[in-house]
Amino acid sequence: MATNDVPMAVPTAIPPTSIPHGEKPEKFNGADxxxxxxxxxxxxxxxxxxxxxxxDPPAATEGSxxxxxxxxxxxxxxxxxxxxxxxxxxxxxxxxxxxxxxxxxxxxxxxxxENAGLKKFIVGRFLDFKMVDSKSVSSQVQDMQLILHDLDAEGMKLNESFAVAAVIEKLPPSWKDFKNYLKHKQKEMGLEDLILRLRIEEDNRKLSD
The missing domain is CATH 1.10.1200 (Non-ribosomal Peptide Synthetase Peptidyl Carrier Protein; Chain A)
Incomplete structure (x- = not known):
């Protein structure tokens, strides 16, 4: 009995898996x-x-x-x-x-x-920053937080204990007694704790005026 010969399929080569490239960076315009x-x-x-x-280019020697x-x-x-x-x-x-x-x-x-110059500028802003009595302490603390954020972004993140001490040191003149109180506290506090204490103290001062 005749049989139908079915031709065997010739296997096709499987293309090599392509390695996806990293995401193409956005166009650089001089910033960041x-x-x-x-x-x-x-x-x-x-x-x-x-x-x-x-x-560097390879040396153009004979045979290369x-x-x-x-x-x-x-x-x-x-x-x-x-x-x-x-x-x-x-x-x-x-x-x-x-x-x-x-x-x-x-x-x-x-x-x-230019980036090195920016770092020096931010450090200068941090060192020169002093709070004044004519503005609210809360708003000035926010300004200082922005400077701390800029320092962090430039790879100069401050130790939290140092940042807390710096904020306390930069409180305005009328906060001298509260500054001394904070300096002599035995329990160490974080930056968020300090900011909360300053807001409470400022609210209490407004109520007593």
Whole structure:
């Protein structure tokens, strides 16, 4: 009896699983360089291109043309990934730089220097801050909390005990007795506890006026 020969299916090659790239950083416009740089480093790492940020071109010795071509291709990709993560104004400024390394170092030199200046400015605001009697203590404590937050954002987070002592030290002149009372308290308190105590004291003062 004749049988129908059914041709066997030829298995097709299964494509290799692609590794998803990291999320492409938003366009850098000159603000918050540190955050953009960290995102860009992660993105370039997922693309296996991060080494071009630190490497110089290989020496053009005899027999190394293939290595030089491979390096140039990788550097070209890395450089253009960085350029395409700049907004148009910055793209126009930095597009003339020929390697990823020179581009990256130019950005660091420009914006890390500015970041260092910002740190000094925030530290100056913290050191110079003094509360006055003409404004409510609660609102001035909020202003100081913003400065503490900025210090934290710049990697200069203060120990909580130090922050508490600093707020107490910066209380206005009419709070001298309460300041001394807080300084001599045996039990250590956190910043939130201190802020609550200051609000209660300020409310009591308003009632007694």
């Amino acid at each position: 360089f540190k955050r953009w740089q960290q995102k860009m480093l992660f993105y370039l790492t997922t693309l296996n291109l991060v080494r071009f940020l630190r490497e 043309k293939a290595a030089c071509d491979a390096w140039s291709h990788g550097d070209f990709l890395c450089r253009n990934y960085i350029l395409n993560a700049l907004d148009n104004t910055l793209y126009n400024v930095y597009c003339s730089l020929e390697t990823a390394k020179s581009l990256w170092e130019s950005l660091e030199k420009k914006y890390k220097t």
